[in-house]
Amino acid sequence: MQAYPEAVDSGFGGKVDYGQIVKTYSVTQLTKEAASRYSPAEVVEVERKIIQGNPLVARITTSHVEKQNHTLRMHCRRLTRLTNAFSKKFENFKAAVALNFAYYNFCKTHKALRMTPAQAAGVESSAWSVEELVKRCGE
Numbered sequence: 001m002q003a004y005p006e007a008v009d010s011g012f013g014g015k016v017d018y019g020q021i022v023k024t025y026s027v028t029q030l031t032k033e034a035a036s037r038y039s040p041a042e043v044v045e046v047e048r049k050i051i052q053g054n055p056l057v058a059r060i061t062t063s064h065v066e067k068q069n070h071t072l073r074m075h076c077r078r079l080t081r082l083t084n085a086f087s088k089k090f091e092n093f094k095a096a097v098a099l100n101f102a103y104y105n106f107c108k109t110h111k112a113l114r115m116t117p118a119q120a121a122g123v124e125s126s127a128w129s130v131e132e133l134v135k136r137c138g139e
Contacts, residue, residue, distance in 0.1 A: 005051055017053035019060035021046060076100045099137065107133055 087093035
């Protein structure tokens with residue numbers, strides 16, 4: 001996709017190692033039962049490409065973003081499939097997603113990190129309470 005290289009360049013200004021993974025899926029006829037469970041097709045080929053910088057080709061993966069997307073869908077019902085928890089206004093949708101990311105990064109202590117991601121990144125010295133998050137988001 002052409003949007004990704006532009007977004008990466010805009011966000012990091014060319015100072016990033018960036019690779020792309022392209023997966024080719026088989027074309028199979030899914031049974032009605034399998035299709036109703038959103039069963040993915042079989043991956044038949046994986047191609048890793050260097051787009052910018054000098055990434056380690058063996059470490060080019062979608063696992064991190066897939067995990068982040070899964071976590072976001074599980075915590076923000078507006079993004080789950082076949083839901084009635086949608087936003088009529090795009091501004092409300094953006095606010096709900098932003099609030100979710102803020103909570104995830106500044107309030108929620110992650111077991112593997114034993115702190116919030118913001119603390120692990122050195123952005124904050126302590127976790128925020130939900131009250132503090134709401135106050136800061138209102139500023």
